[in-house]
Amino acid sequence: MLAHRLWREFMRGQWPRISLALIAMAAVAAATAANAWLMEPILDKIFVQREASLLWLMSLTVLGLALVKGFAGYFQAVLMYRVGQRTIANIQHALFQRLIGADLAFFHDNPTGTLVSRFTNDAGLLRSASANVLVGIGRDAVTAVFLVALMFYQDWALALASFLVFPLALRPIASFGSRMRRVSATTQSEIGAFTTLLDQTFQGMRHVKAYGMEAYETSRAERLIETLYRLMNRAARTRAAVSPMMEALGGIAVAAVILYGGYQVIEGVRSAGTFFSFMTALLLAYQPIKNLANLNVSLQEGLAAAHRLFAILDVEPAIRDNADAVPLEVKGGEIRLESVCFSYPSGGGPALNGLELHVPAGGTVALVGASGAGKSTILNLIPRFYDVGSGRVLVDGTDVRQATLASLRSAIALVSQEVSLFDDTVRANIAYGRFGAGEEDIVAAAQAAAADEFIRKLPQGYDTLVGEQGIKLSGGQRQRLAIARAMLKNAPILLLDEATSSLDTESERQVQSALKILMRGRTTLVVAHRLSTVVDADLIYVIDGGRVIESGTHAQLMARGGAYRRLYALQFAKETAPEAQGPRMLRA
Secondary structure (H helix, E strand, O other), rough: HHHHHHHHHHHHHHHHHHHHHHHHHHHHHHHHHHHHHHHHHHHHHHOOOOHHHHHHHHHHHHHHHHHHHHHHHHHHHHHHHHHHHHHHHHHHHHHHHHHHHHOHHHHOOOHHHHHHHHHHHHHHHHHHHHHHHHHHHHHHHHHHHHHHHHHHHHOOHHHHHHHOHHHHHHHHHHHHHHHHHHHHHHHHHHHHHHHHHHHHHHHOOOHHHOOOOHHHHHHHHHHHHHHHHHHHHHHHHHHHHHHHHHHHHHHHHHHHHHHHHHHHHOOOOOHHHHHHHHHHHHHHHHHHHHHHHHHHHHHHHHHHHOOOOOOOOOOOOOOOOOOOOHHHOOOOOEEEEEEEEEOOOOOOOOEEEEEEEEEEOOOOOEEEOOOOOOOOOOHHOOOOOOOOOEEEEEOEEEEEEHHHHHHHHHHHEEEEEEOOOOOOOHHHHHHHHOOOOOOOHHHHHHHHHHOOHHHHHHOOOHHOOHHHOOOOOHHHHHHHHHHHHHHHOOOOEEEEEEEOOOOOHHHHHHHHHHHHHOOOOEEEEEEEEOHHHHHOOOOOEEEEEOOEEEOOHHHHHHHOHHHHHHHHHHHHHHHHHHHHHHHHHHHO
């Protein structure tokens, strides 16, 4: 079933190239069989009967067959390599397309290293298996058929006796294939875990060194490396186990032929040329038959990889356009959440529980509360990173589930604490906000985000590579590039997810100035860690346990003396504690 699907979805379009390769393989097989057949006239006519007139003819025939076999072998090898590469490219295209359209929850549930392993290791195994199977079916099987046909032509009884032992190998070969499939599946799973470990360790190298955890991470890597070493050895033993069995069976067959055929030559029943032609065909047939025996092991290894790849290719996103979805027309950008309940697929109880929230068009609304209260979850529901369990999320009165995803997300700009920058130029990272933006627009966005000055001081200015996740830039610089990206997008709705919580005072001041420019004329929803940054918001919601427990302006909430005031007082005390303790320490 998997092999049929692989052919139907990724290889069928290459049938012209495969057909040419099969023709070339048939030429190789025919030339091989012809070489074996020539042994009879060479021995009987030239060496026994001493017909010198045939010397040149046989020599030129052998040379011609060698050229045919060489060129045909070259073309079939090149064509099959292209088939394998094209197949793997088709799979990788489909795999990336499927993953790029997958839900955000999918990436939360599947480590990056595991997904990378699917693109590299599993795809490579499948490429090797597909090429081996096609070569086995085309070249080895056809060669074996030609040679076996020659053997039956020479002596059907002797040929039948030669192959009588080979059916005994079918059951062990099937067993080796099943074992190989299990070992391969476990190996690829461990390779995914190892790739994940490498990704996490290299990404977090700063923390590894800061906490002196080099030995710990080394031990984790060593355990996985040793596990892979054992699995690879097991796979090698399984793959090699076919060889001694086939060698033994081949030895039995050759021994039987020598005994029976040699006796017939001695008795004068057949000529030496006929016997040696038969022996040559048998010996030449042995290698393709051995290759076909190994084919099942390679096939099972590839099918195990195909099973894992198709498991991802079959993932259907839950977040998609409804059949009656229409483009969203944003007039003012008003946002409403009505009786919203939501729980994450991973469990852990409801993140939102009957939440009611209103963000007026063009207004700035802040969400505050303890960690885990549900603030970031609210932001995730607006662009439909997740869908509500019950209730509605409305933008200008339209349920976001009734709007096309493209139009909904084009109306929203997101700036979060964790800035995602790609290992590309500064220009490309800003231009991510609007594909195809011109140079003037990019520079204007950078200037509005207070980023143009530091960008021009970089070694190559806007052409400077920022490194993976923007590692070559400071936190404030990365954040200002994210703001420039949002400015370039120029969306009517702005979502700010603790955009300044990880910055120092000076960086925060610069970023806050840029954010004020960005927020002008837009509907803005802010998740705030530092309450001092949202005192000027039009409306503040205090979130606790997935519900709104208070709402109002900063002054109203402070006057009410409830949860907001306690949060503000607690945070203010923490921020001023070092200053308050300093004089006392000096006096001591």
